[in-house]
Amino acid sequence: MGNQLVFHLMRVVKSIWFRPAAYALAALAAILFTPVLAGLVPESWAGTVNLESVETTLNILASSMLAVAIFALATMFSAFQAAAQAATPRARPLMTQDRTAQGAISTFVGAFLFSLLGLIGLTTNLYNDAEILILFVLSLLLVAIVVATLISWIQRLTGFGGVEEAILSIEDATRAALNHAARRPALGAKPAEKPAKNSTPVPAGRPGYVQSIDIAKLARLANDYDVRIFIDAQPGRYVGPGRPLAYVTGKADELADQIRDTFVTAQRRTFEADPRFGLIALSEIASRALSPAVNDPGTAISVLAAIGRLFCGYAAAARGETETPLDGVLARPLDPEDLVRDAFRAIARDGAGHVEVGIRLQKTLAMLASADGDIFTGLAKDMARDALERSNAALTSESDRAALKSAASA
Structure with a gap:
């Protein structure tokens, strides 16, 4: 509470x-x-x-x-x-x-x-x-x-009210969420990829996005009732019928309402505990700037610079000390693949026909690959190959393709 x-x-x-x-x-x-x-x-x-x-x-x-x-x-x-x-x-x-x-x-x-x-x-x-x-x-x-x-x-x-102001506002909010996720890799719970086979799902009370979870209260419930609680719906997930909030190994019937009360759900996502939402919002700005009606590659490049700063900061924070996980509660760690996909896939798709955006995207991914060898290297290389394929298919000039290939090779 x-x-x-x-x-x-x-x-x-x-x-x-x-x-x-x-x-x-x-x-x-x-x-x-x-x-x-x-x-x-x-x-x-x-x-x-x-x-x-x-x-x-x-x-x-x-x-x-x-x-x-x-x-x-x-x-x-x-x-x-x-x-x-x-x-x-x-x-x-x-x-x-x-x-x-x-x-x-x-x-x-x-x-x-x-x-x-x-x-x-x-x-x-x-x-x-x-x-x-x-x-x-x-x-x-x-x-x-x-x-x-x-x-x-x-x-x-x-x-x-300008676009750059919006980018900076979202970047600051996303940085805070990423730093929090770096200190608490699994929301402060013990890392686990899936619930136990004999666990019971706790359904959501109403459809909506998860905004916040009271991990400390879940840990107290797990200790008091001698159960294990797996958090299935992390902040940012849309829940409703068929999409449970959590799984309980033990006395699920006695705890369902109390567990449900630890989740705050609403009609929209928020930035505070949902770093993926911030990355999605940044990629939306870039996609809108790259639309034929706007045609503003410079804004997309500014977004890529902001995303690069966020990922480098997150990689550095992830190498630091983390909080001791709470007993009795389990959750999936934040998946780096989701972060990379949320941040770059839409820009790679909508910026495929802009050589300047493609070059900056390759440079950003190269920087990301060298920022931390354990987290992003393989993911950044895969995304760079995907972006290169999209750009080669969209670009009509051989000189543009050559310039993009040179940036990707470097």
Whole structure:
């Protein structure tokens, strides 16, 4: 339950509405604590600021911040839509988590609420002279924060919503998932390729994609009931009738509901625990760029560079220390063949007629083959041969074929 609670809390914290709501509460708290802060003001300072100056400042903030917040929201969602159309719709959830964008919207909403509540307090004569001074100081501080946020937001808009931005966002999310998989090769369980012959399947409660699994709770169940649990549906798998979540060797009837509760399923895949999804999203960006309607080989080359960085990083992380697997729970390790296929096959297919993409693909696979001799060498060579065959069939120029063959030979 603890892991599932953390998973859901993290989803809430990253959601687009959380920070504006938190900033709104902070603005409310600032207004409510104004009388408390006023008690620290020396009597000689009280009355140094008149009511009209504070009211004017708050009026300016209240009238401008709502318009600025609406404009920033419109700009942000236009950028999300542009990224979904130019790159892939799978990038949109990541871009909504952008900290600068969320911080800008939150600051503007918080400033509007603070100024509105402050005006209400002034018009109803809730504040004495010392409290008016505190309100004025807080207003000046808020103006400084708004100006800094506006500058940061303007700088962020220079690249926000572009294809390269989408590639970097997906790359960062995929890197985190791959590093986590490298530290926990079988989700933190003991590696196993298939369940025992006498095990009983645990069916899924409803169709959907597995997003998260509470491995620690599964280990406790296995220990408490003296059973062995094999995880069949890893994050990213679509489950439903005929596709079980897990297999239990032992008292399956008593544990089915509890095991089912450890799996979080939903209508779509997520990047957090599903590195294959990130690689698929990157290959989608490259495939869309290579379509005749777009014809942008440069974007496909950028995607190949990102994938190369991800695989080299994963190979290095896989050589490091791994966490001790939990007893009683078994799972399949992440298959490198799946990773290579998800990352490169669509690009090899859709980029077969672009010699520049074919050459970069061969160079990326060569780098991958030399990154780690135990994991990717054979898979990278097989994919390189497959890509070369596709390109030879699609290219019409002998000089292009010769250049691609030279890159593959090197």
